[in-house]
Structure formats: structure tokens, C-alpha cells
Amino acid sequence: MKVSVVKSDSYETKVVDKAINDAVNLIGGWQNFIQKGDKVLIKPNMLTNVTPEKAVTTHPEVIRAVIKAVKKIGAFPSVGDSPGISNLKSTAQKTGILKVCEEEKTPFVYFTQSKSYSYIEGRFIKQFELVDCLSDFDKIISVAKMKTHVFMGVTGAVKNLFGCIVGTDKARFHLRMQKHIDFAHVMVDLYQTIKPTLNIIDGITAMEGQGPMSGDIVNPKIIIASSDGFAADLIMADKMGFDAEAMPIAAAGIEQKRIIRLKNIEVIGDGKDEQFHFVKPHTYKSMQDTYVPKFILKLGQNQLTSKPAINENCIGCGRCSHHCPPNAISIINKKAIIDYQKCIRCYCCQELCPHQAVDLKDGLLLLLLKYLGIYK
Numbered sequence: 069m070k071v072s073v074v075k076s077d078s079y080e081t082k083v084v085d086k087a088i089n090d091a092v093n094l095i096g097g098w099q100n101f102i103q104k105g106d107k108v109l110i111k112p113n114m115l116t117n118v119t120p121e122k123a124v125t126t127h128p129e130v131i132r133a134v135i136k137a138v139k140k141i142g143a144f145p146s147v148g149d150s151p152g153i154s155n156l157k158s159t160a161q162k163t164g165i166l167k168v169c170e171e172e173k174t175p176f177v178y179f180t181q182s183k184s185y186s187y188i189e190g191r192f193i194k195q196f197e198l199v200d201c202l203s204d205f206d207k208i209i210s211v212a213k214m215k216t217h218v219f220m221g222v223t224g225a226v227k228n229l230f231g232c233i234v235g236t237d238k239a240r241f242h243l244r245m246q247k248h249i250d251f252a253h254v255m256v257d258l259y260q261t262i263k264p265t266l267n268i269i270d271g272i273t274a275m276e277g278q279g280p281m282s283g284d285i286v287n288p289k290i291i292i293a294s295s296d297g298f299a300a301d302l303i304m305a306d307k308m309g310f311d312a313e314a315m316p317i318a319a320a321g322i323e324q325k326r327i328i329r330l331k332n333i334e335v336i337g338d339g340k341d342e343q344f345h346f347v348k349p350h351t352y353k354s355m356q357d358t359y360v361p362k363f364i365l366k367l368g369q370n371q372l373t374s375k376p377a378i379n380e381n382c383i384g385c386g387r388c389s390h391h392c393p394p395n396a397i398s399i400i401n402k403k404a405i406i407d408y409q410k411c412i413r414c415y416c417c418q419e420l421c422p423h424q425a426v427d428l429k430d431g432l433l434l435l436l437l438k439y440l441g442i443y444k
Contacts, residue, residue, distance in 0.1 A: 069294070069295075069296055069299045069328045069332060069333050069334065070094070070095045070294065070295075070333070070334045070335075070336055071095070071292060071293070071294040071296075071299050071300055071302075071303045071333055071334070071335050071336070072090075072091045072092075072094035072095050072291075072292070072293045072294070072335075072336050072337040073091075073290050073291070073292050073303065073307070073335055073336075073337045073338075073339035073340050073342060074087045074090045074091040074094070074290065074291045074293075074337045074338060074339050075087070075289055075290055075337075075338050075339045075342070076272050076289055076290065076291050077289055078272070079120075079127050079129045079130075079272055079273075080129075081129055081132065081133075084127075084129045084130055084132070084133050084272070084291075085132075085133045085136065087133075087272075087291045088130065088133040088134060088137065088268065088291060088293075089133070089137060090337070091268065091291045091292070091293035091337065092137065092266070092268075092293050094293070094336050094337050095293055095294060095295060095336075096295075098137050098138070098140070098141050099141060100295075101207065101209075101265045101266045101295065102138055102141045102143045102207055102265070102266075103141070103143065104141060104142035104143060105142065105143065105144075106141075106143040106144070106206040106207050107143070107144050107146070107204065107205045107206050107207075108138050108143050108144065108145045108146070108205060108206065108207045108208070108209060109145075109146055109147075109148055109177070109201075109202070109205040109207070109208045109209070110131060110134050110135065110138070110145055110146065110147045110148075110209050110211055111147075111148065111149060111208060111209065111210050111211060111228060111229065111231060111232065111264070112125065112126035112130075112131055112147065112149055112163075112165055112211045112212075112228075113125050113126045113149075113211075113212050113213040113223075113228050113231070114126070114149040114151050114159050114160065114163055114165060114231065115151055115280060115281060116151055116159060116281065116420065116422070117151075117155070117158045117159040117161075117162035117163065118162060118163065118281075118422075119162060119163070119164070120163055120164050121273075122285070123213070123215070123273040123274060123275045123285045123286075124213070124215075124275065124280065124281050125163045125165075125213060126163075126165070126211050126212065126213050126270050127164075127213075127270050127272065127273070128163065128164035128165050128167065128168040129168070130211060130268070130270045130272075130291075131147060131165055131168050131169075131211060132168045132171075132172060134209060134211055134268065135147070135168070135169075135172045135174050136172065138209075139172075139174075143207075145174050146174060146175040146176070146177050146205070147165060147169050147174060147175070147176050147177065148176065148177030148178070148179055148199070148201070149179060149231045150179030150180075150199060150231050150232070150233070150234045150235055151231065151235075156178050156179070156180070156235075157178070160176055177201055179199040179201075179231070179232070179234050179235075180199075180234060180235075181199070181200045181201075181234065182197045182198060182199060182200055182233075182234045182237065183197070183198070183200040183203075184196070184197055185197075185198050185202065185203070185261055187257055187260060187261040189260065190257035190260070190261070191253050191256070191257060191324055192250065192253045192254050192257055193254055193257045193258070193261075194257075196233070196257075196258060196261050197233065197234075197237060198232045198233060198234075198261070198262070199232050199233075199234055202232060202262070207264075207265040207266075208262060208263075208264040208265060209264060209265060209266045209267070209268065210225045210226075210228045210229060210264040210266070210267045210268070210297055211228075211268045211269075211270065212224045212225045212227070212228035212267070212268070212269045212270065213228075213269070213270050213271075213274070213275075213280075214269050214270060214271035214274035214275075214288065214290075214292070214304055214308075215274060215275040215279040215280045215283065216275060216276050216277060216278070216279035216280070216283055216308070216346060216347075216348065216349045217279050217280050217349060217419075218278055218279065218280075218349040218350060218415045218418055218419060218428065219248060219251070219414060219415050219419070220248070220251070220252065220255070220315065220316050220317055221305070221310065221314075221315040221316055221317075221348075221349065222301065222304065222305045222308065222310065222315050223279065223280050224269050224292075224297070224300060224301040224304045224305075225264070225267035225268075225269055225294075225297035225298075225300045225301055225304075226255055226256075226258075226259045226297045226298060226301055226317050227255055227301075227317065229255075229258050229259055229262050229264070229297075230255065230258065232258075232262060233258075248316045249316055249319065249320060251316070252316035252317045252319065252320035253320040253323075253324070255317045255320070256317065256320045256321045256324055256326060256327075259297055259298070260326065264297060265295070266293070266294075266295060267293065267294050267295070267296065267297040267300045268291065268292070268293045268300075269291070269292040269293075269300055269301075269304055270291065271288045271289075271290040271291060271292060271304065271307075272287070272288070272289055272290070272291065273285055273286070273287055273288075274286050274287070274288050274308075274346075276308075276346040276347040276348075277346075277347040277348075277349065277350075278349055278350060278418065278424075278428070279349060280419055281419055281420065281421070281422075282418060282419070282421060282424045282426070283347075283349075284347065286344070286346065288307070288342065288344055290307070290339045290342055291339075292304055292307075296327075296328065298317075298318065298321050298326075298327035298328065299327070299328055299333050301315075301317065301318065302318055302327075302328075302330050302333060303330075303333060303335055305318070306330060307342060307343060307344055308344055308346040309343065309344055309345040309346055310346070310348070312330050313329070313330055350374060350428040374413070374428045374429065375406075375408060375411065375413065375428070375429060376406060376411065376413075376415060376417050376418050376426045376427070376428060377406075377426070377427045377428070377429045378403065378404045378405070378406065378425055378426060378427075379425055379426070379427050380425075381423045381424055381425035382403050382404050382423065382425035383402065383423060383425070384399050384401075384402030384403050384404065385422070385423070386399050386404075387420055387421065387422065388404050388416075388417035388420060388421055388426065389404060391416055391417075391420055392416060392417060393412065393414055393416060394410045394411065394412050395410065396408075396409075396410035396411040396412075397417060404417070404425070404426075415428065
């Protein structure tokens with residue numbers, strides 16, 4: 069298995085265009101993935117309606133480069149996504165992706181309706197409700213963003229496909245799969261259901277710390293490409309300085325024997341020796357994933373997990389309340405209030421807050437367990 073890592077100093081159109089094409093050519097070339105006449109869905113990361121400079125979403129120039137390459141083969145590209153929050157059209161506009169589609173005369177597909185897709189080999193999910201138009205395309209390209217993630221450790225090519233679940237339907241997966249590893253198994257099943265032909269990760273700018281939206285911007289200046297999304301994500305996590313195979317999605321894929329191991333991946337390209345030291349998310353683990361008995365967890369949940377805490381940045385906009393899977397947040401006197409008896413520690417509130425008004429704080433017992441080395 070080959071994964072290419074190519075340097076790219078900026079988002080200037082010509083620079084990005086060269087980097088994307090170099091990255092794909094190193095793993096076999098566009099003709100190895102796309103054929104003339106193919107209908108191709110390009111799936112970016114469009115988490116929410118922020119400008120591309122925030123490093124939250126896939127940069128529009130990366131999408132432009134992929135569109136142009138697909139057209140050059142003689143195929144027919146479309147771009148589509150479904151953010152879990154915010155209006156889809158305003159998100160497409162704010163991120164710059166809709167403008168690029170208009171300039172390149174490429175359809176933007178609004179993911180609004182769902183239909184069932186079967187995956188009988190799935191460990192947790194054997195039938196997904198995904199965007200109805202998915203089956204209309206011959207090929208799918210996942211074009212992700214290089215970021216940390218408070219729930220999954222990192223988010224890349226595989227997690228990017230979560231956007232194929234329409235809108236707020238995503239919340240039910242957090243309710244059903246409250247353990248990190250269980251949710252990760254769902255992401256493995258989802259990837260195997262969709263099976264993108266090509267995976268590209270925009271790492272020219274990236275996010276560390278409290279990603280995928282409230283972290284800090286860093287500048288790795290790389291593009292990653294592979295035919296295999298798990299391999300691309302393993303190399304991405306390794307480049308970030310993390311224990312790549314310990315990331316929940318990778319660990320789930322290894323457990324299911326569905327992904328290649330890090331040692332068996334050949335990394336090529338002028339960025340193959342690049343190495344970074346990303347600040348880790350405050351937590352991507354949970355005491356639910358350890359050996360601690362469930363009755364202890366029930367009695368001491370507030371102290372045995374990292375819990376979301378509202379800080380002074382809160383303006384009571386209601387976004388966290390509206391999108392909280394267990395409805396654990398209320399807006400009182402223009403401030404979010406969390407009911408910790410309902411809170412499932414999915415950290416959607418922290419992920420989605422546009423004002424960085426949600427901190428993650430360890431309980432006292434969790435701090436003690438970490439100090440004693442019981443929980444790392």
C-alpha cells in the first residue's frame with residue numbers, strides 16, 4: 069500500500085494544482101482511479117459555515133484542483149456534503165466551495181434526502197441511511213482536512229464520510245454509540261459501505277488541540293493521498309506525532325482486520341520525511357472505554373470523565389442546545405446550562421461551538437487516576 073505525502077507551500081491555485089497532481093501521480097495517476105465518462109462525487113469536509121482561513125474545512129483551492137483533474141480525464145465531477153450544523157447553502161458559500169463550483173461550472177449537490185444502503189458485513193451497522201444520490205455516482209473521492217478531534221483523536225479521510233449522513237441524523241449515532249471505540253467501529257462500517265475510490269487530505273493548513281473546530285491553526289504544508297482512507301489516516305496521524313494505530317478508528321479497523329498496519333505502508337513523495345508535533349486534544353478517550361465497572365461510572369460520572377464546561381465566551385446562541393444528541397443543554401438567561409446527568413460526553417457541544425465557549429475539564433477522580441497511571 070502506498071501513501072504519498074507532497075509538500076505545498078501555499079493555497080495559490082498553481083501551487084495546489086501541482087501538489088494535488090503530484091500526490092495522485094505518485095500512487096498511480098488519475099487514470100488509475102477515474103475513467104472517462106465516470107460520474108464522480110467529490111466529498112469535502114464542510115463542518116460549518118466558516119471561512120477557509122480557519123482551517124476547519126477543506127480549502128476550496130484543493131477542491132478546485134480535484135475538479136480540474138477529474139474533468140481532464142473526461143469524467144463528470146460534482147461536489148457535495150451535509151454539515152451537521154448550519155445551513156448547507158450558507159456553509160457552501162462561506163467556505164468558498166460553492167464559488168469554486170460555480171467558477172469551474174461544476175454542480176454542487178445538496179445532501180438533503182436519505183435512503184438505505186446495506187452492508188451485511190458491518191460489525192455494528194448493517195444498513196446505513198445515507199444521502200440518496202450516493203448511488204448515482206460511479207466514483208467517490210474523499211477530500212478531507214488534517215485535524216485533531218476531541219472524540220476520535222484525529223479526523224481525516226475516513227471520518228470525512230460521516231458527512232454522507234444527512235444533517236442532524238448524525239446525532240443518533242452518538243446516542244447509540246456512546247463509547248469511543250463503538251463509534252469508531254461505526255466509522256469503519258461506514259467507510260466499507262461507501263468505499264471511496266481515492267482519498268486526499270488537505271494538510272497545507274491544519275488544526276491541533278481542540279479540533280475539529282476549536283483548535284489552533286498550524287501549517288504542515290503537505291498534501292496526503294492514497295487509494296485507502298485508513299492508510300492515509302494512519303500516515304496523517306503518524307505525521308502529527310500521534311500513536312497512529314491507537315487512534316480509535318484505526319484501532320477499530322485493526323480489530324476488525326480490515327485495515328493495513330502502519331509498518332506495511334510505503335510512504336513516498338518529497339514530504340515523506342516531514343514530522344510534526346501536534347498538540348493533542350484534551351481527551352479522545354473516555355472512562356467508558358476502560359475496565360472500570362459500570363456501576364462506578366454511574367455513581368461517579370462527573371468525576372470519572374472529562375466533562376464539557378461552559379466558559380465566559382458563551383453568548384447563548386443555542387447551537388449546542390439544538391444539536392445536543394441527548395438534549396442535555398438548555399439556554400437560560402442567554403447562557404448554556406448542561407445537565408450532566410443526561411450528558412453522554414460526546415463533546416458535540418465543544419466541537420460545534422462557534423465561540424469556543426466550551427472547555428473540557430477532568431473530574432477530580434479522573435485526575436487522580438491519571439496521576440496514578442491507571443488511566444493515560
